[in-house]
Amino acid sequence: MTGTAALARETLPLSLARGTVRPAAPALPEAVRLAQAGDDGAFEQLYRSTVGRVHALCLRLTGDPVQAAERTQDVFVRAWEQLPTFRGESAFGSWLHRIAVNVVFAEGRAAGRRERRVAVSDPATLTERPGASPAPGATMDLERAIAGLPPGARQVFVLYDVEGYGHAEIANLMGIAEGTSKAQLFRARRLLREALDR
Amino acid sequence: MTCDEVRDALDGYAAGTVDAAVRQSLSAHLDGCAECRTDLAARRRVALLVAQLAGEVAPAEDLWPAISRRLTPRGAGVRLSLRRYAWPLAAAATVLMVLSASLTAWVLHLSLPAPAGALAPGLLAMEASYRSATVELLRALDARRVELAPETVATLARNLAVIDSALAEARAALQQDPANRVLEALLLAAWRQKISLLRQGAALAPEA
Numbered sequence: 001m002t003g004t005a006a007l008a009r010e011t012l013p014l015s016l017a018r019g020t021v022r023p024a025a026p027a028l029p030e031a032v033r034l035a036q037a038g039d040d041g042a043f044e045q046l047y048r049s050t051v052g053r054v055h056a057l058c059l060r061l062t063g064d065p066v067q068a069a070e071r072t073q074d075v076f077v078r079a080w081e082q083l084p085t086f087r088g089e090s091a092f093g094s095w096l097h098r099i100a101v102n103v104v105f106a107e108g109r110a111a112g113r114r115e116r117r118v119a120v121s122d123p124a125t126l127t128e129r130p131g132a133s134p135a136p137g138a139t140m141d142l143e144r145a146i147a148g149l150p151p152g153a154r155q156v157f158v159l160y161d162v163e164g165y166g167h168a169e170i171a172n173l174m175g176i177a178e179g180t181s182k183a184q185l186f187r188a189r190r191l192l193r194e195a196l197d198r
Numbered sequence: 199m200t201c202d203e204v205r206d207a208l209d210g211y212a213a214g215t216v217d218a219a220v221r222q223s224l225s226a227h228l229d230g231c232a233e234c235r236t237d238l239a240a241r242r243r244v245a246l247l248v249a250q251l252a253g254e255v256a257p258a259e260d261l262w263p264a265i266s267r268r269l270t271p272r273g274a275g276v277r278l279s280l281r282r283y284a285w286p287l288a289a290a291a292t293v294l295m296v297l298s299a300s301l302t303a304w305v306l307h308l309s310l311p312a313p314a315g316a317l318a319p320g321l322l323a324m325e326a327s328y329r330s331a332t333v334e335l336l337r338a339l340d341a342r343r344v345e346l347a348p349e350t351v352a353t354l355a356r357n358l359a360v361i362d363s364a365l366a367e368a369r370a371a372l373q374q375d376p377a378n379r380v381l382e383a384l385l386l387a388a389w390r391q392k393i394s395l396l397r398q399g400a401a402l403a404p405e406a
Contacts, residue, residue: 033380038272039387041394047262052254059255069257076261077268084272142247162248186205193240196247 032092036083043083047076050093054100060158061104063147071107075100101159105173108151145195149188156181157188199227204234212241317372321382328389335396346399354399361392 031049034042054075059068078099086095146154155174159165160181165173167181174181199207204227210216211224228235317325339354346354368385375381 033383034387037380037384037387039383039390040266040269041390042387043269044262044266047265051261052256055257055261056252056255065258069259069261072257073261073265073268076265080269142244142251161244162251182206189240189244192244196243 029088029092032083032086032088035080036086043076043080046079046092050096051076053093054096057097057100057158057163058104060143060146060162061101061155063149063151063154067107071100071104074103074107078103097163101173105155109175141196142192145192148195149191152176153184153188153191156184157192160185161189199223201227201231201234204228204231205237208234208238208241212238212245317369318376318382321372321385324386325389328386328393331393332389332396335393335399339396339399350399354395357395358392361388361395364388365392 031042031045035046051072055068055072058071058075059065062068062071075096079096082099086092146157149157152174156170159170159173160167167178167185170176170181171178176184204224207216207220207224211221216224228238365385365388368381368388372378372381372385
């Protein structure tokens, strides 16, 4: 565990510390088995229980609600296709999280790494889970600031500081050097600090 | 330590994960460097905000309908959007009567597999329940067959045959391995798919 994610775990109650993905609910394994057998009703149940986490990740990585919705769809279609190979070595949520990261970066590569900067103009469009944040105003500011970062800096920040990835893994995922990942993180933090101070 | 070295080590310092010697060096540097102290304060501030970010952010609209349309059937599961195959009724009325009647008979024949004796009693009871529902739905479908285009009926029969084949395979495998929960799940999923398909067929309205 690295960076801000590690710091968060050190300084906050466990219930607030943000892991890469929360552990799967006890009901998931049966739904996973049924979905593996082709039961799309069971897969819908899996979708309902995990879409918020997947969409949050896609939204923060893309910085664009429209792209986030498209990538979230792609993630679940890919998960359905790959589900027969899921053997439960990791929690279903962790497995899905990995698919989501791969889908977002695969799309980014396919699209020539879009350099659009689309800020979330209306924070009200982000539906937070009730009670998830004790300081909605401040976290909305951060959400907006994250969305406004340049794509490379935003993705490194989200993976490193929010999701707890290390620089080596980020470099591998994004096809960049570790030094570039560190530089992007430094840049992202500086830009966030400036945005939050405004 | 230089500012660059401090910058690399600040996350560990803030998290309390650096050893005592590094911590002492960092502290000494921070005492004399306002820029690095500002950096540390900013990291702590962002860290607190990150920790409070919502773990879940719901999409603005329900994405399931669009996802569902993109799922490719697999295994025992066969999903079919029958409305895609619904055609105007009048154009094929004569062919429809003959074809649908024969296909319905075929469907009825295929869709009532005999109970298997070696399955667990609980599973047999569930199968009996599904079979009973299937009979009801087939009757409803039969009553509406004149409203369905021949292509629709043919598609329906073809997919029911696939499901019945999957049911037969799962049942045969379960008879060999009655304790296998995956096979049991496969069998029940196939039944659910069959009922879902029949419900769609029975509810299908002809296009205006």
